[in-house]
Amino acid sequence: MATSKDCFQTIHTMHKAALLAHRKQKSEDTSTLLGGQLPNKVVHDNNYIPLMTTGPDVSEKQMQEKPQSFQHAILTALPEDRHQPKPVIVVGPAGVGRTTALEKLIVDWATGKHLQHFSCVFHFTFRDLNAHKGVLSLQALLLQCYSHLSPESLALVLQNPKSLLFLFDGLDQYQHSLEPPTSLTLCSDPQQPASVSMLVASLVHGPLLKGAAILLTSRPTAASLESLDGYRMELLGFLKPQRKAYCDRFFSDPIVASQAFENIERTMGFYDFCTSPRFCWMTCSIYKSLMEAGEILPETLTQVFVYITIHLIRALSLDTTNARDLVTSLGRMASHCCLGPDSNCSKEEMASTDVQQFLTTPTSMKDFLHVDGDLESDNCIFSFHTQKIQEFFLAASFYLDESEAVSVEELLENHEGCVEFLDLYLAGLSEPSQRKPLESELGEFNTDHIMDFSSWFKSTSRKALESYHTDRHLHYFHLLHQRQNEKLVKEIITPSARGISYGVLGVHDCVSLSYIVTCLGEWDQLNLYSSKDLTEEKANLLVPAIRLSHKIILVQSSLSAGALAHLASALSQGRTTELDMSYNPMGDTGFKVLCTGLGDCNIQTLKLPVCGLTEACCGDLVAVLTSEKSHLRVLELRGNTLHDQGLRKLSHALGSPHCKLQELQLPRCELTGGSMEALSTALCVGQSELRILNLAQNCLTDQGVDWLAKALQYPCCQLQSLILFDNELTAACCAGVAEALQSEGCRLTELDLSVNALGQEGALQLCKALNKPGCPLEKLRYYSPQHACYVLSVLSVVVWEPLGNETIHAFVSEPIRVFCCSLVRCELTTLVFKELGVLLSSGTSGLRTLSVGLNKIGDEGAKHLWVALGNKRCSLEHLDVEMIQLTDACVGDMSAAVRASGFLKSLVLKNNHLTDTSVPALVQVMQDSRTMQEMNLQYNDFSEDMFEMMDQCAKIKY
Numbered sequence: 001m002a003t004s005k006d007c008f009q010t011i012h013t014m015h016k017a018a019l020l021a022h023r024k025q026k027s028e029d030t031s032t033l034l035g036g037q038l039p040n041k042v043v044h045d046n047n048y049i050p051l052m053t054t055g056p057d058v059s060e061k062q063m064q065e066k067p068q069s070f071q072h073a074i075l076t077a078l079p080e081d082r083h084q085p086k087p088v089i090v091v092g093p094a095g096v097g098r099t100t101a102l103e104k105l106i107v108d109w110a111t112g113k114h115l116q117h118f119s120c121v122f123h124f125t126f127r128d129l130n131a132h133k134g135v136l137s138l139q140a141l142l143l144q145c146y147s148h149l150s151p152e153s154l155a156l157v158l159q160n161p162k163s164l165l166f167l168f169d170g171l172d173q174y175q176h177s178l179e180p181p182t183s184l185t186l187c188s189d190p191q192q193p194a195s196v197s198m199l200v201a202s203l204v205h206g207p208l209l210k211g212a213a214i215l216l217t218s219r220p221t222a223a224s225l226e227s228l229d230g231y232r233m234e235l236l237g238f239l240k241p242q243r244k245a246y247c248d249r250f251f252s253d254p255i256v257a258s259q260a261f262e263n264i265e266r267t268m269g270f271y272d273f274c275t276s277p278r279f280c281w282m283t284c285s286i287y288k289s290l291m292e293a294g295e296i297l298p299e300t301l302t303q304v305f306v307y308i309t310i311h312l313i314r315a316l317s318l319d320t321t322n323a324r325d326l327v328t329s330l331g332r333m334a335s336h337c338c339l340g341p342d343s344n345c346s347k348e349e350m351a352s353t354d355v356q357q358f359l360t361t362p363t364s365m366k367d368f369l370h371v372d373g374d375l376e377s378d379n380c381i382f383s384f385h386t387q388k389i390q391e392f393f394l395a396a397s398f399y400l401d402e403s404e405a406v407s408v409e410e411l412l413e414n415h416e417g418c419v420e421f422l423d424l425y426l427a428g429l430s431e432p433s434q435r436k437p438l439e440s441e442l443g444e445f446n447t448d449h450i451m452d453f454s455s456w457f458k459s460t461s462r463k464a465l466e467s468y469h470t471d472r473h474l475h476y477f478h479l480l481h482q483r484q485n486e487k488l489v490k491e492i493i494t495p496s497a498r499g500i501s502y503g504v505l506g507v508h509d510c511v512s513l514s515y516i517v518t519c520l521g522e523w524d525q526l527n528l529y530s531s532k533d534l535t536e537e538k539a540n541l542l543v544p545a546i547r548l549s550h551k552i553i554l555v556q557s558s559l560s561a562g563a564l565a566h567l568a569s570a571l572s573q574g575r576t577t578e579l580d581m582s583y584n585p586m587g588d589t590g591f592k593v594l595c596t597g598l599g600d601c602n603i604q605t606l607k608l609p610v611c612g613l614t615e616a617c618c619g620d621l622v623a624v625l626t627s628e629k630s631h632l633r634v635l636e637l638r639g640n641t642l643h644d645q646g647l648r649k650l651s652h653a654l655g656s657p658h659c660k661l662q663e664l665q666l667p668r669c670e671l672t673g674g675s676m677e678a679l680s681t682a683l684c685v686g687q688s689e690l691r692i693l694n695l696a697q698n699c700l701t702d703q704g705v706d707w708l709a710k711a712l713q714y715p716c717c718q719l720q721s722l723i724l725f726d727n728e729l730t731a732a733c734c735a736g737v738a739e740a741l742q743s744e745g746c747r748l749t750e751l752d753l754s755v756n757a758l759g760q761e762g763a764l765q766l767c768k769a770l771n772k773p774g775c776p777l778e779k780l781r782y783y784s785p786q787h788a789c790y791v792l793s794v795l796s797v798v799v800w801e802p803l804g805n806e807t808i809h810a811f812v813s814e815p816i817r818v819f820c821c822s823l824v825r826c827e828l829t830t831l832v833f834k835e836l837g838v839l840l841s842s843g844t845s846g847l848r849t850l851s852v853g854l855n856k857i858g859d860e861g862a863k864h865l866w867v868a869l870g871n872k873r874c875s876l877e878h879l880d881v882e883m884i885q886l887t888d889a890c891v892g893d894m895s896a897a898v899r900a901s902g903f904l905k906s907l908v909l910k911n912n913h914l915t916d917t918s919v920p921a922l923v924q925v926m927q928d929s930r931t932m933q934e935m936n937l938q939y940n941d942f943s944e945d946m947f948e949m950m951d952q953c954a955k956i957k958y
Helices: 004-026 039-044 060-065 070-077 098-110 126-130 138-145 151-158 196-205 240-250 254-268 277-292 301-316 320-339 347-351 362-368 387-400 408-414 422-429 432-442 447-465 470-483 486-492 507-520 536-547 561-573 587-598 615-625 643-654 673-684 701-712 731-742 759-770 805-812 830-841 858-869 888-900 916-928 944-951
Strands: 088-091 120-125 164-169 213-218 231-237 369-372 381-384 523-527 549-553 578-580 605-607 634-636 663-665 692-694 721-723 750-752 779-781 820-822 849-851 878-880 906-908 934-936
Touching: 004 039, 004 098, 004 120, 004 151, 039 098, 070 088, 070 098, 070 231, 098 120, 098 164, 098 213, 120 126, 120 138, 126 164, 138 151, 138 196, 196 213, 240 254, 240 277, 254 277, 254 301, 277 301, 301 320, 301 362, 301 387, 301 422, 301 432, 320 381, 320 387, 320 432, 347 381, 362 369, 381 387, 387 422, 387 432, 387 447, 408 422, 408 447, 422 432, 422 447, 422 470, 447 470, 447 486, 470 486, 470 507, 486 507, 507 523, 507 536, 523 536, 536 549, 536 561, 561 587, 587 615, 615 643, 643 673, 673 701, 701 731, 830 858, 858 888, 888 916, 916 944
Parallel strands: 088 213, 088 231, 120 164, 164 213, 523 549, 549 578, 578 605, 605 634, 634 663, 663 692, 692 721, 721 750, 750 779, 820 849, 849 878, 878 906, 906 934
Antiparallel strands: 369 381
């Protein structure tokens, strides 16, 4: 007598055999070009390529870095030792292979490969479940669908729910909700009659066969997904490796397979829908027929669908007139599907399109359209196999239409929000080279419509490219790429369209941008600011654009090691002269990769502030700087922890005859005076071409600056600008600096000693050096929180902190030509302003810019400036008197001074007490003056009534 275990095993074996037999029978059905290969046939013919998925509960970063196969993800989500099973929800777009993946899962289980801890697997489609009306028990439903099971054997199987796996395919087609009505109780007994929707809800939520495993598939659009709790995984379909494997299996000749794959990737690999196995089947099928006929393979998506349409039409053996009428009818149907709520047509609606008079057989109908239901039934529903072919027929029918009823603008407006590729196809079909093969089957396109599109395209593209909206730029780049018209690109892409940032780029964007740059032959500035996800794939696609760009901006961007490798390769072969990678967390490892392209390229300016670099990178940097082929002139390393050891390595490079560096920026690099001896030696050897050296915000101390001061005295030292801002210096370093400034070999023209405690003693020592005839210094900055800041130079003077009248008098009496003087917020008095007036009127001053804002001197002190301005010997061009308590009383003298001045160009009167009374005089003087370019009157006491009057003069800012 057989035991229950033996009976169970018999049922198990019988169920597997029945499933396999049923699938083998279904595999004999016919596949269609647009509909794709039938899932059963793919699995039965061993043509299944594992689909990629995110797996359950993984982050987006993990999805990008480590996608896994669907089978592996399922085994992870449905382990044998699961305790509290949740539904597994597999989500993916149309054509991504959800149904085929389930078929493979069932066959693998039935053949003993996977999931053998389940005794039975039950598969349902939601479309079939929709057909069940009335009530029945779960046991009755299973017996209807699996007639090879007897009631007794099924009852035995249902006794162990944990050994059961239920597969539900196509949740997006389900006409019911997975959430049961609140007024009803879920089923818990397999023999309890209920509606099918109640049975499904009870299974999914657990009371019915509690412990059974549930797996559902759906498009992302299903409403029930939002409230469904479970392990969700995104089905990615075919990534590039899977597409390569598919081509290798589809084409028997490896060379042909490689040619097809490379063309597909170049032409369409950047579109999301290329991950669809159905699309791969369709593309490979059409490529095979083209290659066998010796035809040229497509270069755009439009051309792919041109050849698909030709293939379908030729199969019908229609003449040109009927073929043209068919495509026109399909265009009407496409418009209806786009605008309708369900993207399909009923049998009655199909009659109005005239499609059925051409597609007279079930086979021809299914070649062009997806048919849901029996063709003889009034409930039959028709739709296009994909949105892409639907919109292609809509675009083609527009050009075939002989009427003038609808313009291209109206067509796009009417279908706005419900189309994705329409303008892309319109762009492609507007080009003679792309539409010619289709015209040979359908007759010539309507030339008026083609001209209408060309006019619309030029008008809207120029307007879009004049804006600063990145997405609009990129959209028209896509359209230009689809048109493949180099002459048109050069006509439309003007210099004004090239200056915006393209930081957030998709794969399609990268392809289109590179195409545009390649057509133009060069690009002034490739701005990829804040590219947070510049992957290896995207960087590879951008290589043509990088090679042809003179300047590349990758500020605050994040590049993978693979992306850096492509960047380095492009730089070594390109014409880029400036690369800005500020705030790019590449670190020493990433920089090492970048250096592979820096040693032999045209880069002259390299900016690497705050890139996570340490002294470990300096060896690679030295190799770049000392390369015979290096053109590097400017190097910025601000905010990297190079330490003294790193600078010592760089100093070695500065002494190399091959090093052409002229500017080195090293602020905040955690340097000390300990590395200054090596740097000083490099500057003195006669090989260094360094002109500008910035060592700001490093703890150099007086001892470190002494080494630099010695170097400045050597005739071989080329240094012209030395920035020692905030270096913890004292007056003790000033003697050495002063000695250097007085030496005959010193070439220094700019010295910044700001934010150092030099004191008055140190400043006086520097001033003494400045008095020596022949001192080359043109700009000296010094600011101390404790003392007055003296900046005495041929170009500028900046003074902060309170200064006495005697100090100003002594300063202005010196025979030094000062072009710029800033005395903002220095608590100056009226007597100081009097001395300034004397200086400006003396004829010996070369002062061009004077800033004396934020000093409380009022009209009385300011009148000395107005008197000076009226003097013909005053050459002041820019005067800033912000917030010095001016009133309307000064406007008469001020206006007279402005009229008399032959040099004044700008006057800043912000934040004073001028009122409406002054406005007419100020407007008049600005209109009369031939030299004045701007008067800034912001934040005074004007009423809105005066705005219209001030608007009469464009030179007034208020």
